[in-house]
Amino acid sequence: SHYEEGPGKNLPFSVENKWRLLAMMCLYFGSAFATPFLILRHQLLKK
């Protein structure tokens, strides 16, 4: 079978639109970085 070749064609996400890519990367990396802080907050708030 044939696959498309070229920059961005072998990735599991789209790099076609740079603003969409920025938003998606912010969500992906931002959520991962925020998770431990949210867990800490959750632990402190529960009685």
Added chain:
Amino acid sequence: VHSMPPEQKLGVLELAIGFTSCLVTFLLPAGWILSHLDSYKKRG
């Protein structure tokens, strides 16, 4: 390995928007929680 020059060059404004949103997404949620730690401890 073979590469080509960028299809579209980034301007200063686009760089500023990109770096700022990276900074904000990392620092804002963590900073907000860390700055409210005391209130969480009192309520918990």
